[in-house]
Amino acid sequence: MTALLIFLSFLLIQRFAELAVAKRHENILKKAGATEVDRKGYSFIVAMHAAFFVALPLETILMKRTPSSLWIVFLAAFAAAQFLRYWAISSLGVYWNTRIIVAPNHPTINKGPYRFLRHPNYVAVITELAVIPLIFSCYITAIVFTILNSILLRRRIRIERRALGIAHSGLGEIKKPDGITT
Secondary structure (H helix, E strand, O other), X not given: OHHXXXXXXXXXXXXXXXXXXXXXXXXXXXXXXXXXXXXXXXXXXXXXXXXXXXXHHHHHHHOOOOOOOOHHHHHHHHHHHHHHHHHHHHHHHHHOOOOEEEOOOOOOOOOHHHHOOOOHHXXXXXXXXXXXXXXXXXXXXXXHHHHHHHHHHHHHHHHHHHHHHHXXXXXXXXXXXXXXXX
């Protein structure tokens, strides 16, 4: 249980730091004329991620789960997902966000992992939500949240593509404040 608490603490610190970066990016982009799309859908994603942080320790306690004998394999997959996620975030720069925020003439990013994958950040999140519970033998949490995440991401990707398609059509100019480069 101690390992789980340390791991969850690490994840929570990481997530709150990412939310701070996302908020900074949101402010920069909104000053440049960007708008948020699907605010309601974002609340479901937040709720799902919050529920994950409750379900994982609950399953561990109630089902008396112990770390998997394959924990090192799952931890390596988690580490690989972290690398991919931060590579994606770095490649998107100010355009990375936890929300769908789109600026007029929003550029298509074709560098970093985006040269190889259409949605590398989502691949990383899918991997995380599957392997984190598996590290601790929490199979129910792994299955339930993989399914929930796939439903929410499918919807989100559809909305995101539509919003970016409009932005890429050039229906407006983005004013680039100092410090934004594409």
